Amino acid sequence: MAQHKITLLPGDGIGPEVTASVVAIIECAGVNVEWEKYLVGAEAISRFGDPLPQDVLDSILRNKVALKGPVTTPIGTGFASINVRLRKALDLYANLRPVKSFSSIKTRYENIDLIVVRENTESLYAGLEHEVVPGVVESLKIITAKASTRIAKFAFDYARTHGRKRVTAAHKANIMKLSDGLFLKCFRDVSKEYPEIQADDKIVDNLCMQLVMNPNQFDVLLLENLYGDIVSDLTAGLVGGLGVVGGANIGLNGAVFEAVHGSAPDIAGQNKANPLALLQSAVMMLQHIGEMKAAQKVSEAIVKLLASGPEHRTRDIGGTGTTSDFTSSMCALLRKSPS
Numbered sequence: 200m201a202q203h204k205i206t207l208l209p210g211d212g213i214g215p216e217v218t219a220s221v222v223a224i225i226e227c228a229g230v231n232v233e234w235e236k237y238l239v240g241a242e243a244i245s246r247f248g249d250p251l252p253q254d255v256l257d258s259i260l261r262n263k264v265a266l267k268g269p270v271t272t273p274i275g276t277g278f279a280s281i282n283v284r285l286r287k288a289l290d291l292y293a294n295l296r297p298v299k300s301f302s303s304i305k306t307r308y309e310n311i312d313l314i315v316v317r318e319n320t321e322s323l324y325a326g327l328e329h330e331v332v333p334g335v336v337e338s339l340k341i342i343t344a345k346a347s348t349r350i351a352k353f354a355f356d357y358a359r360t361h362g363r364k365r366v367t368a369a370h371k372a373n374i375m376k377l378s379d380g381l382f383l384k385c386f387r388d389v390s391k392e393y394p395e396i397q398a399d400d401k402i403v404d405n406l407c408m409q410l411v412m413n414p415n416q417f418d419v420l421l422l423e424n425l426y427g428d429i430v431s432d433l434t435a436g437l438v439g440g441l442g443v444v445g446g447a448n449i450g451l452n453g454a455v456f457e458a459v460h461g462s463a464p465d466i467a468g469q470n471k472a473n474p475l476a477l478l479q480s481a482v483m484m485l486q487h488i489g490e491m492k493a494a495q496k497v498s499e500a501i502v503k504l505l506a507s508g509p510e511h512r513t514r515d516i517g518g519t520g521t522t523s524d525f526t527s528s529m530c531a532l533l534r535k536s537p538s
């Protein structure tokens with residue numbers, strides 16, 4: 200059986216608990232992985248003087264794939280977000296978040312099946328800020344034709360290879376005529392190369408309203424960085440919240456698969472954390488490394504587990520179980536499933 204080398208960044212808060220669970224489940228699915236484990240965040244500062252040591256980047260560049268738990272980012276002061284630094288350093292320009300309903304998790308809408316593609320490297324989210332004079336700060340929104348074109352291509356390529364019918368771009372080009380206007384122009388230019396896929400656009404505030412009123416009308420959504428950050432959480436809320444959706448940051452240098460929730464310091468170390476979101480990211484990772492059968496097995500086991508008794512899932516999704524209960528129930532289901 201082929202062995203995969205994957206960089207593992209457990210992160211902090213609930214990160215180590217959910218990554219340990221997912222590592223165990225991947226093993227139960229019969230996938231042979233040699234994990235290269237690294238510290239990042241506050242603990243890496245105290246040990247190595249850098250929240251994102253070069254060794255970590257080298258490992259991801261070597262292995263091309265990483266699984267990452269959440270990392271606490273200090274607010275207002277302190278080190279810059281590890282996620283933002285990772286995305287910039289490795290040029291992980293595309294953030295991909297599939298948002299799909301589970302029939303056993305009751306939400307306002309059924310059968311949601313959306314793909315959110317977010318540009319990951321620029322716009323206001325890049326954190327280019329400075330103090331002009333005391334009491335006045337400036338935050339720069341950079342939009343380039345190069346980044347806008349490649350993310351549009353990513354969205355249309357994804358749509359083409361996954362049999363999706365429509366890509367909708369979101370923007371505020373009515374107000375930010377130059378920056379969002381450029382993003383929209385690049386989207387429209389790229390769309391011409393994909394005549395079989397319907398391309399349209401919505402002003403982002405209208406998109407938000409339509410998403411909460413009639414989400415099933417959408418297929419693939421394409422957004423610049425900050426809008427993508429906000430709208431991808433909104434869409435996660437449509438199917439049960441941040442505890443159930445996975446995400447990936449993808450570029451030509453590698454791909455980092457991570458849960459979209461944070462480090463949840465309020466429940467860290469209490470065996471309460473839900474590993475499902477990271478597991479969903481791990482399913483995407485298994486597909487990415489060509490372990491299609493294992494990915495399928497894990498996906499099917501997740502559906503079965505969620506439809507079974509509350510003792511197998513955690514409290515945030517209506518269960519009564521612990522993190523360890525989730526892990527052992529998933530492993531039991533995987534051992535039973537045909538190989």
Ligand code: NAI
Nearest residue numbers: 268269270271272442459460461462463465466472473515
């Ligand atoms: P959060 O997502 O950590 O927590 C929000 C709420 O959701 C909390 O009540 C938490 O207990 C719950 N929750 C989150 N994940 C859960 C899980 N897997 N199972 C059960 N409950 C879960 O968001 P918050 O509190 O805004 O951020 C905490 C820290 O995480 C901050 O330092 C933030 O910067 C960082 N963060 C890191 C991210 C990453 O590394 N990818 C992403 C988002 C936030």
